[in-house]
Amino acid sequence: MIAAIVGSGRPDFEVVEMPGPDGGNGWAVVGPAVADDPVRLAELSERLHSLPIRTSPAD
Template identity: 40%
Template sequence: MNTHGDDTDLLDDYLRAALARLGPADFEAVIRAADATCLLLADGQPAVLAGPDGAAFGADLQREYLALLAVLITGRTDHPIVPLPGPDGTCGWAVIEHHLTQDPRTLADFCTRAADKARDSARTGTALEQLWRAS
């Protein structure tokens, strides 16, 4: 739900709930990643994620990170977040608008198109990396 009275802070409420869901170490990793992402993006740089103790971000931390960025960018907490299976079997996530969730076919079509685009982007990235290494 996205309705808050004038005396509540939407981000504060969201962060308290995220801390309860994640625990201190994972929460700190998500906050640090979101903060670093905001700084990098503001400076036109790509973002790199690292979990607690420098470990890779797992699917749960990726989802929380994406949810936090959605709150920071839109000022709303009501975006659905849907899983997107990756070509290698790992799970990715997408923040979507509610209208996409109203019809199962529309949602499935969106997820298929997003997965196809990710697969195409991965192939393009691999091809570009091979060209770069060959030169």
């Protein structure tokens, strides 16, 4: 969260709980417009879960 604030200069980020790719608990740091919008949170979760997951170190 500190990196988000320092990188953007905005202090209004929020930590929200969202399901992880395995169904467990996960977390994301988002702006207030996303934090207050369940549809946008669901879209973000979908996009994050569609990213490839590296399971071995890069060569």
